[in-house]
Amino acid sequence: MKDLLKEIIVKALLTMTIVKKPEDIIIEVPKCRDNGDYSSNICMQLAAECKMNPRDIAYKLIEFITDDHVAKVCVKGPGFLNFYLNKQFLLKNLHNILISGDNYGRNSLGLGQKVNLEYVSGNPTGTLHIGHARGASYGDSLANILKFCGYDVTREYYINDSGNQIDNLEKSIKIRYLNICGDRLTMPNDGYHGKEIIKVASDIFTKYGYDASDDVFKKWGLKYLLDEIKNDLNNYGVSYDVWTSEKDLYQNGLVDQTLNLLIENKYTYKKDSALFLKTSDFGDSKDRVLVKSDGNNTYLLPDIAYHRDKYNRGFDRLVDVFGADHHGYIARLKASMTMLNLDANKLDVKILQMVRLLQDGEEIKLSKRTGKTLTMNDLVTEVGLDATRYFFAMRSLDSQMDFDLSLATKKSNENPFYYVGYAHARINSIIGDKSIVLKDDYVTLEGEKILNIMFKLYQFEDVVKLSANNMAPHIVTNYVYELATLFHSFYAKEKVLTDDLLATKERINLIKAVGIVIKNSLRLIGVKAPNKM
RNA sequence: GUCCUAGUAGCUCAGCUGGAUAGAGCACCGCCCUUCUAAGGCGGGAGUCGGGAGUUCGAAUCUCUCCUGGGACACCA
Numbered sequence: 001m002k003d004l005l006k007e008i009i010v011k012a013l014l015t016m017t018i019v020k021k022p023e024d025i026i027i028e029v030p031k032c033r034d035n036g037d038y039s040s041n042i043c044m045q046l047a048a049e050c051k052m053n054p055r056d057i058a059y060k061l062i063e064f065i066t067d068d069h070v071a072k073v074c075v076k077g078p079g080f081l082n083f084y085l086n087k088q089f090l091l092k093n094l095h096n097i098l099i100s101g102d103n104y105g106r107n108s109l110g111l112g113q114k115v116n117l118e119y120v121s122g123n124p125t126g127t128l129h130i131g132h133a134r135g136a137s138y139g140d141s142l143a144n145i146l147k148f149c150g151y152d153v154t155r156e157y158y159i160n161d162s163g164n165q166i167d168n169l170e171k172s173i174k175i176r177y178l179n180i181c182g183d184r185l186t187m188p189n190d191g192y193h194g195k196e197i198i199k200v201a202s203d204i205f206t207k208y209g210y211d212a213s214d215d216v217f218k219k220w221g222l223k224y225l226l227d228e229i230k231n232d233l234n235n236y237g238v239s240y241d242v243w244t245s246e247k248d249l250y251q252n253g254l255v256d257q258t259l260n261l262l263i264e265n266k267y268t269y270k271k272d273s274a275l276f277l278k279t280s281d282f283g284d285s286k287d288r289v290l291v292k293s294d295g296n297n298t299y300l301l302p303d304i305a306y307h308r309d310k311y312n313r314g315f316d317r318l319v320d321v322f323g324a325d326h327h328g329y330i331a332r333l334k335a336s337m338t339m340l341n342l343d344a345n346k347l348d349v350k351i352l353q354m355v356r357l358l359q360d361g362e363e364i365k366l367s368k369r370t371g372k373t374l375t376m377n378d379l380v381t382e383v384g385l386d387a388t389r390y391f392f393a394m395r396s397l398d399s400q401m402d403f404d405l406s407l408a409t410k411k412s413n414e415n416p417f418y419y420v421g422y423a424h425a426r427i428n429s430i431i432g433d434k435s436i437v438l439k440d441d442y443v444t445l446e447g448e449k450i451l452n453i454m455f456k457l458y459q460f461e462d463v464v465k466l467s468a469n470n471m472a473p474h475i476v477t478n479y480v481y482e483l484a485t486l487f488h489s490f491y492a493k494e495k496v497l498t499d500d501l502l503a504t505k506e507r508i509n510l511i512k513a514v515g516i517v518i519k520n521s522l523r524l525i526g527v528k529a530p531n532k533m
Numbered sequence: 534g535u536c537c538u539a540g541u542a543g544c545u546c547a548g549c550u551g552g553a554u555a556g557a558g559c560a561c562c563g564c565c566c567u568u569c570u571a572a573g574g575c576g577g578g579a580g581u582c583g584g585g586a587g588u589u590c591g592a593a594u595c596u597c598u599c600c601u602g603g604g605a606c607a608c609c610a
Contacts, residue, residue, distance in 0.1 A: 026550075026551095028552085030552095030553075031553080031555090032553080032554080035553065041551090041552055044590070047590075048590085054590085076553075077552085078552085078553080078590070078591080080553070123610070125610095163609090163610075164609065164610070165609075165610055168609095274608050276608095288607095288608095289607085291608085292608040294608075296608085298607090298608065299609070299610045300610095323604095324538075324604050325605065326605080327537050327604075327605060328536070328604095328606055330537090331536085351537075351538080351604095353538065353539080354603070354604065356603085394547090395546075395547095396547080398537095399539065399547095400602090400603060400604085401545095401546095402545075414545085414559055416557090418572055419558085419573090422570080422573075425572090426570055429569075430569050431569095432569090474547080478547065478548090478557090481547095481558090482557090485557085488573055488574065489573095489575090491570095491573075491574080492571090493575090495568075495569065497569050498569095532570090533570075533572065
């Protein structure tokens with residue numbers, strides 16, 4: 001609708017010989033519906049340009065605005081144009097919702113652009129924890145939203161199954177194994193202390209007894225931990241299209257290829273017998289090491305190769321979701337892409353802020369080292385999948401979050417998920433097994449509460465688009481919460497099932513539509529709308 | 534010290550592509566179940582939008598600066 005209004009204004013402006021593009025015009029939904037369904041500030045912006053009073057421009061302009069969708073246009077305040085939608089149009093949309101069902105809100109904003117979305121990508125050196133859960137919620141929700149908006153989305157997980165931390169994993173497992181065999185070795189500080197490492201070691205002991213050969217530790221560890229990760233993600237409702245292994249990048253020669261390319265392009269130099277990359281030429285704060293003086297690669301090199309590979313797979317856009325502790329990484333990654341003659345602007349890195357864990361208001365320090373963590377699975381068990389997913393989705397990415405365990409374990413109604421879910425359950429309960437009779441014209445749907453609901457329902461598509469453009473799933477949760485509020489308020493004031501058969505029929509259709517939009521909204525963030533509570 | 538990110542009601546947070554009287558939830562104080570689910574509704578109190586300056590017809594929103602919290606600044610990943 002916003003786009004349509006923009007066109008209408010552009011056309012009207014033309015008759016006044018003012019040339020503007022649709023994207024120059026701002027349409028917004030006023031906070032208060034007294035000021036119209038939509039409004040534009042265009043006249044105030046034009047005031048200086050035209051050397052005219054904004055209200056005068058506005059009054060002139062509205063003479064040229066005619067459109068079936070718009071019931072009336074008013075000039076208010078210092079020169080706002082306030083648009084009121086035609087009620088017939090909202091009723092037509094209601095019909096549209098009932099017909100479209102699960103597809104209501106789907107649109108073609110993305111024009112089939114190929115987007116690669118990489119998220120979580122936790123190392124296979126331990127169990128996924130609460131931070132990963134936030135990343136998983138975000139990535140999965142964003143993928144759903146982009147898909148819904150007509151993007152061709154590939155969900156990808158990058159497995160760091162090579163390098164230092166994997167050698168470390170191998171050592172850690174071996175130590176645990178030797179412990180089981182009776183050896184009193186202690187785990188070094190930089191080893192992996194998680195319970196899952198002990199589990200792997202004991203599995204190995206069960207299978208091989210005292211005779212495990214040196215090559216089994218890494219192999220078993222990787223397999224076990226990766227399976228566990230996949231399983232946890234699955235339980236979390238998150239799936240992937242592509243799993244890319246770092247080891248494979250080496251085996252396919254992509255790492256060497258990339259290294260040679262960087263050398264050929266003359267972006268490297270030797271210093272202290274290490275190979276440096278001149279990332280500072282392209283905005284990084286200093287140059288980075290690619291190959292260490294001991295001959296091993298740093299993490300950066302295969303990661304550059306990985307991103308190069310993603311570019312070469314023909315994506316229009318790459319999105320990485322990183323934890324806040326990796327933000328320093330963005331500059332060097334983008335710089336590297338530029339060196340490979342790839343367009344760094346296609347790469348978007350979203351940073352998610354830390355999740356702090358609280359217990360009775362006190363912060364609990366988490367550490368992979370000590371094995372003291374709250375896993376993604378623990379969360380689902382304690383809080384419930386839907387409530388967890390909703391909880392993460394409702395926060396904007398760049399706000400740091402506190403997760404209070406004592407609160408969460410109460411399955412507290414402080415989680416707005418219950419409020420939204422309750423609206424859906426209520427609707428479901430009212431409708432029961434009554435059938436929906438589609439109709440072209442509605443005659444009894446009127447009154448402020450009903451109009452507010454119908455207008456809110458209409459906004460859904462714009463909301464989804466806004467959420468996609470900003471890569472911000474929380475816009476959807478905010479919206480669905482507001483919709484639930486309007487519904488609850490309507491429910492408390494007015495009845496759906498009455499003796500008036502016609503009104504009952506029409507109101508059932510109305511709340512059915514509300515149910516559809518709640519369900520669709522929740523589905524985008526990976527949450528099921530409960531039919532009963 | 535440099536970079537990123539945040540600072541909005543007692544608490545947790547929306548709002549930030551500049552707009553009309555700054556919003557929710559929780560907490561607190563009142564009402565509302567003989568009526569489709571009270572996990573709900575209605576009303577109330579509660580704010581120097583961290584401080585200061587600037588840009589503008591108009592700033593919580595943009596710019597600069599300072600203060601505070603979190604994170605990052607490896608030949609770790």
